[in-house]
Amino acid sequence: MTRLVRIALIVVAAAACSPAGPRGAAANDAGPGSNGMMDGAGYTVTVRDLGDGRFGVDYLLADAQSALIFSRSSGDYRVGAWSPVGSGVQLERLHGFDALLFDAPRTEFSLIVEPRFVSPQGDYSPYVGFSDGSLAIYTGQFEVLAVADTGSIAALDGNLGAWQGEQYTMGVRILSDRRMVFDGEIVDGSVEHTARGNGAFVYLGDGEITARRSYVGVLDRGLPTWVLEAMDDDMESIFETYETRWQHPLEERAVLYFAYGGDEQGGYSNKGSVIDRSILMSSSGQAMSEPSPDLRTYLRWFFAHEVAHQFQNLRGQGSGTIGESWIHEGGANTMATGLVAQMLGEAGPDYLSATYAREYAQCLPVLAAGPLETAHLRDQSGGFYACGALIGLVIDAATPDGDIYTVWLAMQALSEQRDEQRSRALFFEAAGQAGVDADLIAHLDRLIDGGADDPAAQLRRAMDMAGLAAEFDDNNQLITLQQP
Ligand SMILES: [Zn+2]
Structure with missing residues (x-):
């Protein structure tokens, strides 16, 4: 019995994703016999492009099952868009799950699938349509x-976390006569990869491939010209700034998909959304x-946040x-905001001030409700971005002869040396190494575990100690901010 893995999407952000996949295999072997079980997979899904906008989807399971969610x-x-082929298979919506x-x-069973261009809250879009x-x-x-x-679906009561069983690795094979792009490579015929708890985006179509020094991808040629021109100017500039920092x-290279919905x-x-080195945007x-x-x-900020993760x-x-x-997440916000402020030149300081005023307004209620480290359990995951950005800002300002990147580089080095994941302890240790005052670190640390009696005062004190000149109104809202 293993714990359920489900890589969650956080919009404008996905946490670092599944290290297990995707693996690419490009082979033009879309002939008979190519829909068997894939190596290393507990079950295999073969998705056949039928050429009329629909897909044939064939499941092959290692063990016989009587029901699936x-x-x-x-x-x-899915219901109404996915039709089981033949008899003895029903697709139904039951207790919050699509079930077979x-x-x-x-x-074995097969379905005929019509893509639905929906955008589920908090999850990846199943299909992203380009204007061509x-x-x-x-x-x-x-x-x-x-x-x-x-009965066992009913017992889950819509809660995936309550499901118990073995979560097998899924093999996915996509067969199409169209050109495909997967993991930054053009592929003909067949794309294969394995995943558990996540998946990958596979592009099907003839969209022009944009290949630059730092990224490769498909930018929807239907996008307004000014957006395409801005992307051309801004993306390399974002990568170049980060390479310096x-x-x-x-x-x-990063893989970029930018779709336009009209x-x-x-x-x-x-x-x-982001999966590994792929960044997908649909506007x-x-x-x-x-x-x-x-x-x-906004577009600069969005891409700067996502590229920071890379x-x-x-x-x-x-x-x-x-x-x-x-x-x-907070670190990516701090980096993106700083980078965009720099790109804006003279308007940079006002942008920075307004952005952190917004972060502050979003962070305070989260800290008032409890420790930052349990924000997700209170349905306040936004606090990881907003409060995390303020912590990043304080660290950036408080690092002598350095900035937030100095601390991140030190944390990455510690993580490698000790073979440990990034953690709160490692972050603050790295900050200490970079010369951030121990008292200031203690102030920040108490915001995270709820050790602060008055979190708002604690945060203000930390900002003050870092030399950030901040003005607040009578409701304790941040109005303006100046970096030292
Ligand atoms: Zn993010």
């Missing part, structure tokens, strides 16, 4: 977990049709517990 069941998009029920235990009709498929949507019967380039809807909406809305400095600033994960043993995600 989909581990990613949010969004309720069989008349008798079986090891091409699409990216998220393979994590095919993961299934065995259950005994409908982190003192080395990425070992492999301008029929008002305003602006977007969804971003739409009327606000994009005219050049907008605010939107450009550098964070380059060295050392990866991230620690969920309760420690303030280290990398």
Whole structure:
């Protein structure tokens, strides 16, 4: 019995993802016999592009099962869009799960799947559509977990965490006549990878491939020209700044997908996600049709946050517990905000001040409700970003002859030397090594475990000690901030 692995998506952010996959295999072997069990997989899903917008999906299980649930069941998009082939198989929505029920235990079944371009809250989008009709498929949507019967689905009461059993490694094979892009490579015929608790994005279509020094990807050619031009100018600049700050380039190019959903809807909406070195962004809305400095600033910030993760994960043993995600999420916010402020030139200080005022307003209620390290248990995961950004800001200002990158580089080195994951202890030890005052570190540390009687005062004290000139209003809200 193993603990259920489910890599959660945090929008504008995914925690460092599954180290187990994806593995790529590119071979033009899409012929008969190519839909057998993949090596190293407990079950295999073969996804066949039918060429008419639909996919044939064939499951092959090692052991016969009588019922399955989909581990990613949010969004309720399968029923009505996925049709079982033949008799004896039903797809139903049961107690918060999409479930497959069989008349008798079986090891094989097939479905015909029509993509639904939904955007489930807190989860990866199963399909991301580009304006030329091409699409990216998220393979994590095919993961299934065995259950005994409908009674055991009811007993879960919609809580995936209550599921018990063996979570097998899933093999996914995608067969298509279209050109595919997987893991930054163009692939013809067949893409294969394995995953457990997550998946990968596989792109199908003829979208123009953009290859730059630091990234390769598909930028939707339907995107407004000003957005494409801004991406061209800004992305390399983001990578170059980080290479200087982190003192080395990425070992492999990042993989970037930027899809455009058109301008029929008002305003602006977007969804971003990251799996390993792939960054996926999907944007739409009327606000994009005219050049907008605010939107450009937002796009810069979004990509800067995601690219920061790529550098964070380059060295050392990866991230620690969920309760420690303030280290990398907050750190990415601090780095992105600093980087964008620098790109904005004269407008930088005002941007920085306004951004941290927002972080402060979002952080205080989280600290008022309890320790930062248990924010996710109170449904306040946003605190990892907002409070983490403020901790990053304080550390950045308080590091003599250095900044937040100095502390991160020291933490990565400690993580490598000791073969330990990044943790609160390692972060503060690295800060101490970088010369941050021990008293100041103690102040910050108490915000995390709830040891502070008055967290707001504690945070203000830490900002003050770091030499940050901050003004607050009568409601204890941050109004302006100046870096030393
Ligand atoms: Zn993030």
